Amino acid sequence: MRWTERAWPLALLVLGVTGLLASLALNAVVVAPNRLLTGHGYLSIAVPSLCWLPLAWLLVLVTARMRGGAGLVVAISLLAGLLAATGLAAGGLLATAGEHARVQLGAGFWCMATAAVLLVADRLREIQARPYLRLACWAGLALLAVAIAAAGVFDRLSIVQEFTLQRTRFITAVGQHLLLAFAAAAAAVVLGAPLAIAVAQRQGGRGATLAMLNLVQTIPSMALFALLVAPLAWLGVGGTGNAPALVALTAYALLPVVRYTLAGLATAPSAALDAARGMGLQPWQVLARVQLPLGLPVFAAGLRIVLVQSIGLAAVAALVGAGGLGRFVFLGLGQGANDLVMLGTLAIIALALAADGACRALERWMEPHA
Known part of the structure; x- marks a missing residue:
């Protein structure tokens, strides 16, 4: 693990700050009475399975100047953890909600997910990954998401329920x-x-x-x-x-x-x-x-x-x-x-x-x- 002598990378800085602000100020999930009505939003810090996200984005900022694959591991872990934790959060929130309640993905989740994907892409560019390594990285993330879905972690999310019906x-x-x-x-x-x-x-x-x-x-x-x-x-x-x-x-x-x-x-x-x-x-x-x-x-x-x-x-x-x-x-x-x-x-x-x-x-x- 080595540190660069140059200034903070602008792209990583912007992505890290965006993710941090989204985790603190935007609703990660929204619990609605049904699929049509507007519901109540929850910040990530207010949901037990998501409360670690601000610390994770701080870690991204701390490791922004790190060379090698360590930064890529942090980015991949953040993206995978975000997906899994959001699915688990849906199950926990619906346990106390009504029969027809839905857990929708909020603006905070979409901002963090987009920032995490771009973070992985930027880290791959930073280490000058060969095409086969890029393909292996994205294919691995896709397979991981499929495995999480197959385990039923996403079943309580509204968008997954819409897919099941249609x-x-x-x-x-x-x-x-x-x-x-x-x-x-x-x-x-x-x-x-x-x-x-x-x-x-x-x-x-x-x-x-x-x-x-x-x-x-x-x-x-x-x-x-x-x-x-x-x-x-x-x-x-x-x-x-x-x-x-x-x-x-x-x-x-x-x-x-x-x-x-x-x-x-x-x-x-x-x-x-x-x-x-x-x-x-x-x-x-x-x-x-x-x-x-x-x-x-x-x-x-x-x-x-x-x-x-x-x-x-x-x-x-x-x-x-x-x-x-x-x-x-x-x-x-x-x-x-x-x-x-x-x-x-x-x-x-x-x-x-x-x-x-x-x-x-x-x-x-x-x-x-x-």
């Missing part, structure tokens, strides 16, 4: 959400990649093409979904459901596909292009043998942007009857059930993060190795 519909919604997002991404690649290649070959239409695609991005998502209902109904495709959602998501995904395809094609060095032409290769052969292989890492980065964007925007598709996880978000908003909103929102965030991580791994795999 399990079948939730799993179906996840499948619909992924299918819609991946279909839109695939359609955007099929349409956008040839368009970018044609623009790159001619050079003249680049500005006009990007201007039109930028114009689509300025249209609010809800407005674009609504505008597509009437034309698609007139064409007989269907004014509501998957058709307008797929068209809108594809339209939004075209800009990053075209931009990153153009950037990928431009990564080929001019010397390599001249050598290929000097060998007598035709333009399509130069494209297939030189530009596309060299641009693969950039294409993968564009795919990552498209997938994450499509997964996020697919939530709005529920407004036109396309299904997906957005249904839980809007249903919860309509009923005033915050836990139903959080259930859909957290699932969308998890899917986006998983897609981002998978595409980053693909980027690293495509990068040329010396």
